Amino acid sequence: MTELSGRPLAIASPSNKPTLYGWLFDAYPSGTGMAVWLIDADGQAHMFHDDFTPVFYVRGPRQDLHDLCQMLRARRAPVELDRTERIDLFLDRPIEVLRVGVRSPGLLPHLFRLVADFNPYLTYYDADIPLPQRYVLTRQVFPLAHCAVEHEAGQIRHIQALDTPWEVDYRLPPLRVMAMRLGGELRNPARGHRGDLLVQIEGEEYPFKREHGRELVLGIRHLLERHDPDVLVTAYGDSYLLPRLLELSRHYGISLPLNRDPDQAIAHKPARSYFSYGRVVFSDEQHLLFGRWHVDRQNAFLGDDYGLDGALEIARLSGLPVQTVARVSTGTGISAMQVSTAWRRGVLVPWQKRQPESLKTGLDLLAADKGGLVYAPLMGLHEHVAELDFTAMYPSIMVHFNLSPETVGAKCCEGVPVPELGTPVCNHRQGLVPETLAPLLEKRNQYKARIRELPEDDPRKEIFRRRYSAHKWLLVTCFGYLGYKNARFGRIEAHEAVTAYGREVLLRAKELVEARGFRVLHLYVDGLWIDKPGASQRPDYEALLDEIRAQTGLQIGLEGVYRWLAFLPSRVEARVPVANRYFGTFEDGSTKVRGIEARRHDTPNFVRETQLGMLAILAEGQGVAGFRAAVPAAIEYAARQLHRLRSGQVPVRDLLVTHRLSRRPDEYVARTAAARVAHQLTQADVSLSPGEKLRFLLVPGPEKARAWELIQGEIPYDHQAYLQLFIRAIESLLAPVGVDQSTLETWLLGQTSYWGPVGVLPPPGTDSRWPLLANARPVGAEHSLLATSAFREIQRECFALTRQAA
């Protein structure tokens, strides 16, 4: 069979060839086609071969195309060449192109490189779509699709999917999982951590002594042969376990069948560091298997958030192999989904995008070059605040207003002007991006409804939650990819149109909220925080939400009503609030925290635990008065935690600080803690790349910090340094009631307060450091306090209050 992109395959007529029913597990190039693995309902794996000729297209002057054909023929390249017509997304009409079919799929990347080097000035299409994705698109199947396969002598004659990627409650094949990790604490073995190898499979755990390499290799081989696992889940398998096992297998001359397909060698991709959103990201090396999956939990993108269930969902939707999905960002997933949409439409997928930003005047740029609306919230502690959030705002805007690279600024029809900008958006054909996103949004809504309906003990609930989370990540990245210069279907004007609609929608919602007598405390891109005296229950907001839905055409929901909510000031300028530093407790007792220490990745566990522990105590308080009343109990808890810290009872593991290396260890100029730790590791023969994470303990003395990997057992830590982090975290929580660092030091370190018992707050509006001065104000004795009778009055009150408090 050759590639018939975009055209539906004929349904096979009934034949007498044997048919296998199973799930599509793996597909990769092999010889003149693809090796295709299926797993049947009994968990049995089957391999077939399927002849397959992938295709790429070239556009350019006739003479140049002719020269290209001559070159390929002269080199006897295994290609099929002919002229054909295909549709260009931006022109919206067929164009004449040269079709190059590669008879040996594995050679495609090499051949394409040859062609592109021969003439880099031609326009290439469909050139860098991963082969497994091409295969599933051509055959109209998808990874983990339940398939019916007609086969003959190991060759696939016909393959057909029996379900669709849009099914919500789908069946998956029974998978045998083999887990592998080193014993002891989960530390990076590439930085010197050693332990025995622990292998878990089908409920049994097998420890292998690291000193006995030969037995270890033989043992693993035995387990692989006996259990024939489908998935190998490891911790540090990419960077350490697999390379080390392969090394041992070579050393002892014992073959290790990590791959199910004996004809393939394990694929290795080297580690790299790259810039993304202003920071350096480190991507570790990869070891990919054939006929079996290798998933390294320590090298998985967002693995903890959506896990394997989410990765399988993304694979089904995007058409990318599971091993790839588990290691790349969700942006790659959404990009692949757009490629699939284009493919199904029969639209050419450009290799390198040629869509530069269109020329704009300064004023146009001033209007367009903006992001979402981010307000300055009303600082302080508030009660009965409702948070309204637009559901998946940017993707919904793209779908609702048909925003796509080819529809924004299109000249094919009059179109609908974008607010603020006036750019017309085509409304006579659905855009490629909306077409991709609409079913995804729909599926996400279905999962949301199912999660709400299912009882807590239903095992599907957690799986649905993970798939829902995977969708969230796909949708989050789709907006960035619309404006990303390297994205195939990115265009800055479409990106600007999305933010312009976002601002318009949020302001329209603000106007509706205010018209109904609510006060707007904060606006943040797709969320509104509002309050109104008397409104404190869900039903108080229903009519408002309905009105916003009707007026904007987008879904908006009530995230919850807060018992109390605090918007925090900037650490640099206390008079100025910060948009994304807040915390609060909803009516159901759950808390939401943004921008404070507990949310930061570099915060030690102990500090996070203390902050969340105090928050749990404060969460008990109903409203502002309740929050204030809970402060003494929260301070008491903090004092107990502080005692643990100062008496050295906190385990090292809970005090580790995390830091991401922003440069190579030798490039550090200042001797920061992170630089010292990087230096220590380098001295211990560990190679570090920018973007890698360091975990270390702050230690007393000139050493200052020590890498976790170099710590054996419990060692003394730097009390003073941790005390600072500790006080800072508490200050974030209590700043809304006017408690600052010096008050905390009086309460926690001095064990006393002249105002009253520790943690007791003076009346609202009073500075807790000088609470008694508040009493002087009505007398008007600001300048000559000591000289007036007011001073004597304060003294008298001071005595009275101290007695009361005691």
Add this chain to the structure above:
Amino acid sequence: MGRTLPSITQTFLQEQQSLARFRRALRLDDQRALDDLLAASRHHLAEAAYASHLLPFEIMLLAMLVEEHKQVMRLRDELETLRSPSTSSPRPASGGQAGHSQEHSRP
């Protein structure tokens, strides 16, 4: 990320920087008043960004006036309340500094 124009916060900081010599020459009390005004205008950066005005400093001045006027309105209300003790206390005005909850106060 990927922006051609400086963000509104950057613009604000530039404007603030351009006032550095003026601020330095002011008396200490006046410096504090100026800082208050600048902090007040910083409460309305989102609105200023949305306005896309060619001269952002004009918007900053207006933002200061808005906050000042809110303060005047609040004081006027308070005065009214003090004059007629029977009436209930007014609700704090919304938006920006003057809308600070009573809970958050710093000397």
